[in-house]
Amino acid sequence: MTARELPADAERLELIRESTRRFADERVRPLAASLDESEAFPADLYRECAALGLFGVTVPEAHGGLGADVRTYAAVMEELARGYASVADQCGLIELVGTLLSTHGTPAQIGRYIGPLLRFEKRCAYALTEAEAGSDLASLRTTAVRDGDGWRITGQKLWIHNATVADFALVLARTDPAAGHRGMSIFVVDLEAPGCSRGHKEHKMGQRASQIGALFFDGVRLPSDALLGTPGRGFHAMMSVLEKGRIGIAALAVGILQHALEESIAYAKTRRQFGKAIAEFQAIQWMIADMAKDTAAARLLVEAAAAKLDRGERATIEASMAKCFASDAAVAHTQNAVQIHGGSGYIRGVAVERLYRDAKITQIYEGTNQIQRMIIARQLLAD
Numbered sequence: 001m002t003a004r005e006l007p008a009d010a011e012r013l014e015l016i017r018e019s020t021r022r023f024a025d026e027r028v029r030p031l032a033a034s035l036d037e038s039e040a041f042p043a044d045l046y047r048e049c050a051a052l053g054l055f056g057v058t059v060p061e062a063h064g065g066l067g068a069d070v071r072t073y074a075a076v077m078e079e080l081a082r083g084y085a086s087v088a089d090q091c092g093l094i095e096l097v098g099t100l101l102s103t104h105g106t107p108a109q110i111g112r113y114i115g116p117l118l119r120f121e122k123r124c125a126y127a128l129t130e131a132e133a134g135s136d137l138a139s140l141r142t143t144a145v146r147d148g149d150g151w152r153i154t155g156q157k158l159w160i161h162n163a164t165v166a167d168f169a170l171v172l173a174r175t176d177p178a179a180g181h182r183g184m185s186i187f188v189v190d191l192e193a194p195g196c197s198r199g200h201k202e203h204k205m206g207q208r209a210s211q212i213g214a215l216f217f218d219g220v221r222l223p224s225d226a227l228l229g230t231p232g233r234g235f236h237a238m239m240s241v242l243e244k245g246r247i248g249i250a251a252l253a254v255g256i257l258q259h260a261l262e263e264s265i266a267y268a269k270t271r272r273q274f275g276k277a278i279a280e281f282q283a284i285q286w287m288i289a290d291m292a293k294d295t296a297a298a299r300l301l302v303e304a305a306a307a308k309l310d311r312g313e314r315a316t317i318e319a320s321m322a323k324c325f326a327s328d329a330a331v332a333h334t335q336n337a338v339q340i341h342g343g344s345g346y347i348r349g350v351a352v353e354r355l356y357r358d359a360k361i362t363q364i365y366e367g368t369n370q371i372q373r374m375i376i377a378r379q380l381l382a383d
Contacts, residue, residue, distance in 0.1 A: 013072045020079040023052060028083025035084060035209040036354050039201075041165050042209060043120070046090055050120040054080070054091055056098040058244070063102045064115045070244060070306040074251040078299070081255025085358040086209035088255060092248040093161050096241045097124040097170055100186070104229035104237055109188060113168065125166035125191070127157040127215055128238060135371050137172070137235065138180065142217065144173040144187060151175075151222040153187060156214060163213035164201045166191055171217070172234050179232060186234040187226045195220035206357030243305075243315050245366045246323040250302045253326035253362040257295040260330075260337040260355050264288055267341055284340055291333040298326035317379040324372035327362035334359045 027048060035042055049055055057073040059065025066072075073095060080088035094117060101114050116122040133140040142155025153173050160169070169189050176183030189196065199214030229237050265288060268279035278284050305318035337352040338345035345352050363369045 012068070013075060016068065016072055017075040017079055019052070020054060020076050021082065023048075023054075024079050024083030024087075028080060028087050032084035032354065033349055033351070035086065037208075037348075039203065039208045041211050042087070045087065047120045049080075049087070049091065050118060055094045055120065056114070056118040057091075057095060059095075059098045059102050059114065059118065063098075063110055064118045065098060065102070069310040070247060071303060071310060073244070074247055074302050074306045077248045077251035078255040078258070078302075081252040082259045083255075084209070085252055085256055086207045088252045089161065089207060089210045092245065092252065093126055094118065094124060095248060096245050097126055099241050099244065100170060100228065100237060101188075103240070104186070106225065108225060109228065113188065122167045123162055123165050125160050125162040125169035125215065127160050127163075127169045127171040127189075129157060129159050130155070131158055135368060137184075137238075140172065140174050140184060142171065142173045143177070144175050144185060144222070147221060149224045151187065151224075151226065153189065153217045153220045153222055156216045158199075158214050159202065159212055160215050162211055163215050164198055164211045169215060170228065171215075172238055175231055175234075181235045182232050184234040185231050186228040186237055187222055188228050189217070189220065189222065189226065191215070193220050193222075204361075206354070206360055242366065243309060243319040246319040246372075247302060247305050247309070247315070249362055249366045250298065250305070250319070250322035250326040253323075253330040253359065254295060254298045254302060256330045256355050256359050256362070257291070257298060257326070257333055260334045260352055261288070261291050261295055263351050263355070264291060264337045264340045271342075278340070287336045287340060291336060294325075294329040294333060298322070298329050301325055317376055320367075320372040320375040320379075323362075323366060324369045324376070327359070327369060330359035330362055331356075 053066050054076055056065035057068050057076050058070060061067035077088050077092060080091055098114055098117055101110060117124055130141055144151045144153040169191055171187050171189045172184055173187060174183055175185040195218040197216045202212040204212060268284050269277055271278045301322040305315045305322045308315040308318055334352060334356040338356050341352050344350055347353060
């Protein structure tokens with residue numbers, strides 16, 4: 001049974017969680033080690049995700065999505081990350097791009113892009129980051145200027161997910177240099193257009209099957225209908241999906257935590273030292289207990305933030321708390337999972353070694369955890 005065939009009642013979320021967990025256990029996790037080693041782009045696996053309805057979880061059914069809530073999206077992200085974080089990352093990328101297209105796109109843009117995107121017939125990228133514009137988007141330098149009835153875009157984007165494989169990108173560019181945040185717009189850019197080029201694939205510490213690279217735009221001519229939404233409102237549109245994005249990364253971190261907990265418990269029960277299983281040693285028990293309680297706490301923070309978005313409320317502080325806590329916990333406890341495994345935990349091919357590397361980026365992308373702490377503090381002090 002696919003996610004699209006499940007009943008739309010109070011049991012739907014858990015049924016989708018269970019079906020995603022089975023998929024992660026049967027199809028994703030067995031491939032994780034080889035994907036980490038090869039850094040390959042698992043297009044066939046992503047097509048399976050699309051067929052199951054795991055892309056575009058909150059995108060309305062009328063636009064080809066699942067039409068579910070943010071709590072369901074978080075559950076899908078967690079379970080996919082339990083299998084392999086790079087697969088969850090692709091789900092999160094498609095969710096944000098699909099949401100922007102669904103919310104701000106014209107009927108023509110929705111028809112042209114969302115269906116193929118959610119069926120994984122077209123591959124997308126989400127291009128914000130630049131050399132001097134990561135956490136500080138006010139320093140954005142990519143520009144788009146009027147050219148007849150269209151636009152010309154010039155600039156470069158760095159560390160862009162799917163840059164080396166994407167068919168199109170949503171690109172944030174400055175259209176009015178004097179207007180600050182109010183002078184940025186989003187464009188849907190065909191990456192095969194003349195003037196577009198790509199940098200090399202970056203070789204990363206973790207989540208190695210996620211394809212990361214640079215995009216370059218050298219006076220790329222865009223038609224008038226490449227503009228997504230209202231001119232000058234691009235920054236605000238991008239910010240509108242960041243809370244969902246941070247919840248998604250928090251859920252991904254919870255998935256990594258859950259996998260590390262499972263691996264640690266299983267190893268502690270079978271590894272013997274001094275004539276008994278290491279699970280009998282209090283030092284190991286306390287590490288596992290702390291891992292379990294922080295996994296549960298992180299999951300509750302994710303659910304609380306998602307529930308607030310589902311009620312139509314802003315979840316600025318809740319999303320930042322969930323992302324910051326879950327990602328910090330993922331790094332701390334995957335480190336402990338390696339420690340529990342001892343020397344074997346330091347060897348490539350052992351799951352906890354990969355989980356440790358995969359966890360680190362969750363403290364950095366969708367806003368570093370230093371930025372999350374600034375957001376939390378400002379919200380509390382302002383209120």
